[in-house]
Structure formats: structure tokens, C-alpha cells
Amino acid sequence: MTRDLTHFIGGEHVKGSSGRFSDVYNPATGEVEARCPLAGAEEVRAAVENARDAQPAWAATNPQRRARVLMKFVQLLQRDMDRLAEALSREHGKTLPDARGDVQRGLEVAEFCIGAPHLLKGEYTDGAGPGIDLFSLRQPLGVAAGITPFNFPAMIPMWKFCPALACGNAFILKPSERDPSVPLMLAELMLEAGAPPGILNVVNGDKAAVDAILDDEDIAAVGFVGSTPIAHYVYSRGCAAGKRVQCFGGAKNHMIVMPDADLDQAVDALVGAGYGAAGERCMAVSVAVPVGEETADRLVEKLAPRVESLKIGPYTAGEDVDFGPLITDAAYRRVRGLVDQGVSEGAELVVDGRDFRLQGYENGNFIGGCLFDRVRTDMEIYKEEIFGPVLSTMRASSYEEALKITMDNEYGNGTAIFTRDGDTARNFLNRVNVGMVGVNVPIPVPLAYHTFGGWKKSVFGDLNQHGPDAFRFYTRTKTVTARWPSGVKEGADFSIPTME
Ligand code: NAD
Numbered sequence: 001m002t003r004d005l006t007h008f009i010g011g012e013h014v015k016g017s018s019g020r021f022s023d024v025y026n027p028a029t030g031e032v033e034a035r036c037p038l039a040g041a042e043e044v045r046a047a048v049e050n051a052r053d054a055q056p057a058w059a060a061t062n063p064q065r066r067a068r069v070l071m072k073f074v075q076l077l078q079r080d081m082d083r084l085a086e087a088l089s090r091e092h093g094k095t096l097p098d099a100r101g102d103v104q105r106g107l108e109v110a111e112f113c114i115g116a117p118h119l120l121k122g123e124y125t126d127g128a129g130p131g132i133d134l135f136s137l138r139q140p141l142g143v144a145a146g147i148t149p150f151n152f153p154a155m156i157p158m159w160k161f162c163p164a165l166a167c168g169n170a171f172i173l174k175p176s177e178r179d180p181s182v183p184l185m186l187a188e189l190m191l192e193a194g195a196p197p198g199i200l201n202v203v204n205g206d207k208a209a210v211d212a213i214l215d216d217e218d219i220a221a222v223g224f225v226g227s228t229p230i231a232h233y234v235y236s237r238g239c240a241a242g243k244r245v246q247c248f249g250g251a252k253n254h255m256i257v258m259p260d261a262d263l264d265q266a267v268d269a270l271v272g273a274g275y276g277a278a279g280e281r282c283m284a285v286s287v288a289v290p291v292g293e294e295t296a297d298r299l300v301e302k303l304a305p306r307v308e309s310l311k312i313g314p315y316t317a318g319e320d321v322d323f324g325p326l327i328t329d330a331a332y333r334r335v336r337g338l339v340d341q342g343v344s345e346g347a348e349l350v351v352d353g354r355d356f357r358l359q360g361y362e363n364g365n366f367i368g369g370c371l372f373d374r375v376r377t378d379m380e381i382y383k384e385e386i387f388g389p390v391l392s393t394m395r396a397s398s399y400e401e402a403l404k405i406t407m408d409n410e411y412g413n414g415t416a417i418f419t420r421d422g423d424t425a426r427n428f429l430n431r432v433n434v435g436m437v438g439v440n441v442p443i444p445v446p447l448a449y450h451t452f453g454g455w456k457k458s459v460f461g462d463l464n465q466h467g468p469d470a471f472r473f474y475t476r477t478k479t480v481t482a483r484w485p486s487g488v489k490e491g492a493d494f495s496i497p498t499m500e
Contacts, residue, residue, distance in 0.1 A: 023035060
């Protein structure tokens with residue numbers, strides 16, 4: 001019998017009351033694992049009211065004590081790592097080591113947020129004028145919300161709620177309805193760690209819940225991560241409602257391979273970054289851009305056998321599986337359809353994983369690794385974010401052409417260059433219009449104490465995720481000018497005070 005999942009509101013599991021549910025699958029078997037309740041406006045409102053009522057006392061708790069809750073949360077994540085990873089793999093399909101990485105990358109943001117008391121210190125000018133002190137405070141926004149995608153069901157929720165809570169906000173998390181179990185477990189752990197009920201709420205749902213969040217007057221800020229069309233929609237509607245909004249969207253990440261690169265290293269990098277997590281990563285490398293025909297020939301020759309021998313399987317098959325199934329049957333059909341289209345548009349399918357079948361898992365969403373060569377910018381497989389285990393090779397005749405291909409792409413999340421030449425690398429990282437750049441590093445996801453964010457259509461709004469930017473996003477500045485009697489002048493002043 002399938003389980004009915006819940007929401008988590010006011011520190012308790014709450015059954016869905018809208019009467020709408022969506023199925024949550026095990027992507028390896030195609031079986032329905034659970035039903036996810038899809039909240040309507042009333043359920044969102046109940047969560048917001050809980051959050052709004054709990055927030056002032058949490059904001060008044062001294063930042064060191066709030067940080068201690070995060071410290072305890074980190075310990076609980078470590079204690080429950082295997083349980084979380086198993087639940088994550090079961091609903092998402094990624095391998096267990098990759099699921100542990102998903103939890104760990106979120107944990108590292110929680111760890112960074114333990115430093116909140118330091119990051120929340122304001123600025124102070126002693127003696128800004130006669131008897132005048134000037135200082136700024138960083139105050140929480142109140143209730144913030146996060147809307148997150150299916151592909152990192154542990155990490156991205158934590159990127160959102162850890163800094164929000166550390167800053168003294170209450171939080172409404174609307175995770176992906178495709179793998180909602182881990183976000184619910186995270187909320188339980190945060191309660192166990194000592195966050196008061198109502199400070200972290202999980203409302204499951206789809207567009208109806210998102211719209212209710214965007215329209216709710218008590219929600220001051222919304223952070224979103226997902227595909228670009230929805231990111232744009234959330235940004236536009238949230239901004240129109242007067243909220244602070246930051247939305248992170250899709251990607252098409254290029255990796256340039258220069259003729260002087262260590263090709264074996266580049267091949268290792270492309271195989272891991274192109275096919276890890278079945279390519280369902282916003283920082284996956286989906287386009288390899290070798291410079292020069294000879295580099296391209298050698299690269300494709302080395303890549304092909306590696307792609308053919310990738311080990312694909314369910315997370316239960318052991319730790320040496322390279323990647324698992326796609327999230328849903330719809331995702332499988334979409335990726336397969338794009339590969340078909342690439343072939344019909346004239347790209348050369350060097351490795352064809354379309355007919356991959358796994359005995360005993362015939363209903364799973366498995367597709368084998370696919371490798372295209374001679375992809376052009378006018379092809380659909382280039383224009384679309386495929387979000388599957390499909391790597392396209394685009395041959396460039398020069399460094400300038402490779403750079404232009406990367407820069408002309410509408411997305412700007414991540415990119416990388418593989419070269420031994422410092423000058424070329426330096427030129428690339430200075431000129432490229434992409435938010436996260438790797439030099440001989442294929443997936444340059446910054447660590448928790450730096451910030452994460454793309455450029456171009458990979459982002460709407462300013463400020464990045466985690467790192468110091470998160471503390472700016474989840475607080476607002478109040479600046480105080482104070483004058484005490486010794487500095488008070490007599491008489492009214494009718495012109496604007498200046499320092500002249
Ligand atoms: P998605 O856009 O389908 O869903 C993201 C969230 O939006 C989910 O919570 C979903 O319930 C909600 N949503 C879906 N349709 C909606 C609608 N019509 N109106 C309102 N809300 C809606 O994305 P996904 O498939 O879950 O995730 C994959 C995408 O996320 C990829 O494009 C990937 O590149 C992107 N992503 C980006 C980053 C980043 O930091 N830039 C990180 C991870 C994933």
C-alpha cells in the first residue's frame with residue numbers, strides 16, 4: 001500500500017486537506033512509492049500563520065543560540081546520513097555516494113551558518129558628527145519561502161532555510177513534489193535540533209502552492225531554484241507582489257578543451273561531469289568544446305569507450321554504479337525524444353544509449369549514456385537543456401570561437417576550461433560571461449563560504465545563494481543616526497545636513 005506523505009506545519013506532520021495528490025515514484029522500478037499532498041491556498045496560509053506567529057521570538061533569540069541550533073542540526077545530519085541518503089536515492093534515483101554528497105553539500109551550508117553571529121554584525125561609525133553615532137543593523141525579514149527542484153532534494157532546501165533561519169526568519173519550504181520525503185525529514189531534524197515549532201515549515205505542492213506563496217502578503221522574500229521558465233514566472237509574480245525574490249534557473253554548461261590540455265584528465269572530467277547523476281545537475285557539463293580538429297578527434301576517440309562502459313543501475317546495486325535512472329517516465333521520454341531529434345537534425349551519435357535495458361528493472365527510467373559529435377548551435381539538442389546523460393561535442397577551430405560559442409549561449413550557470421596554459425585560463429576566466437568558472441575543474445560549485453549563482457538566463461534577481469550573499473538576502477539593513485545631548489544644536493535647521 002502506498003504511503004500518504006504530509007506537510008510539516010507548526011512542528012507537526014499535517015495531512016493534506018485539498019484532496020489533490022501526486023504520485024511519488026521509485027525511478028528505478030517505476031513503482032509508486034507514496035502520494036504527495038498538493039497544498040491549496042488554505043494550507044499555505046496555515047503554514048504562513050504558524051511561521052508569522054513563531055518568528056518574533058526566534059528573531060529575539062540571540063544569534064549565538066540560533067547558531068547552536070544549526071550546530072546541533074549538523075550533528076543530527078551526520079547521525080542520520082545513511083537514512084537520509086537512502087530515502088533520497090529511493091525517490092530521486094541517484095547513487096548512494098551521490099546522495100550522501102547531496103546531504104553533505106547542504107550540511108556544509110548549515111556549518112557555514114554557524115558563523116551567523118559574526119556575519120550579522122552590523123557596521124558602526126563612532127563620532128560621525130558632533131555627538132553623533134551612525135550604525136547599521138541587519139534585521140530578519142520575517143517569513144521567507146523557498147521553492148526547490150527535484151534534483152537536489154537535500155542540498156538546495158538547506159541552501160535556502162539554513163541561512164534564513166540563522167538570520168532570525170521563519171521559513172516555508174515548498175520542495176519538489178517529485179521527491180518530497182527528504183525535505184520532510186530535514187524539518188523533523190531541525191525541530192529535534194531545537195528550532196521552535198513553526199520556524200521551519202514544509203508545504204508540499206505544485207503550482208497552486210507556489211502561487212499561494214507568491215501572493216501571500218506575510219511572506220517577505222522568496223528564493224527559487226528550478227527551470228528557467230518557472231524561475232522567470234516566480235520572479236515576475238513575486239516582484240510584482242513587492243517581495244524580495246531571487247530565482248536560479250536552468251543551464252547549458254560548456255567545457256572548452258584546449259589542444260594543450262591533459263586529454264586523459266579532460267576525459268575523466270567530462271565523463272563524471274556529463275553523466276554523473278544521469279546528467280540531472282544544473283552544473284553538469286552538457287557541451288564539450290574541443291579546440292582544433294585534432295583535439296576533437298582524439299577527445300571523441302577517448303570518450304566513446306568510456307561512455308559505452310558506464311555502469312548504470314539502481315542505487316541498491318552497490319557503490320560502483322556510475323549513475324541511476326531519470327526522475328520520471330516523462331523525463332525519460334523527453335530525453336529520448338531529444339536524442340532522436342539530434343540524430344534527425346544531423347548530429348553524429350557516436351554512442352547511442354537509447355536502447356539500454358536492465359534486466360529486472362524494465363519499468364525503470366534508465367537510459368544509457370549518449371555521446372554526440374558535430375553538434376551545431378541551430379540544433380534542438382544544443383538549444384535545450386537536456387537534463388539527461390547526453391554529452392554534445394561542438395568542434396571549434398580556435399580558442400576565440402570556443403569562447404564565442406560559450407558566451408553566445410543564453411544560459412550562464414557554469415563553464416570550464418581545460419588547459420595547461422595560464423594565460424589562456426586567465427583570459428577565459430576574465431572574459432567569459434558565466435557565473436561559475438572552472439579551470440581544470442569541470443563542476444566548479446563553490447564551497448559554502450563562497451556564493452553560488454549563474455549569469456544570463458540562469459538567474460533572475462541579484463545576490464547569490466549561500467556564502468555572505470545569503471546573509472544579505474535574508475536580512476534587511478536598518479541604519480540608525482543617533483545624537484546625544486552633548487551634540488544637539490539649538491534651533492531648527494531647514495536645509496539638508498551635509499558635511500561641508
Ligand atoms: P521545475 O522548474 O520543474 O520545478 C522547480 C519548482 O517549481 C518545484 O518546486 C515545482 O513544484 C515548481 N513548479 C513547477 N512547475 C511550476 C509552475 N508551472 N508554476 C509554479 N511552480 C512550478 O524544475 P525541476 O525539474 O524540479 O528541476 C530541474 C531544473 O532546475 C533544471 O532546469 C536545472 O537546471 C534547474 N536547477 C538550477 C539550479 C541553479 O542553482 N541554477 C540548481 C538545481 C537545478
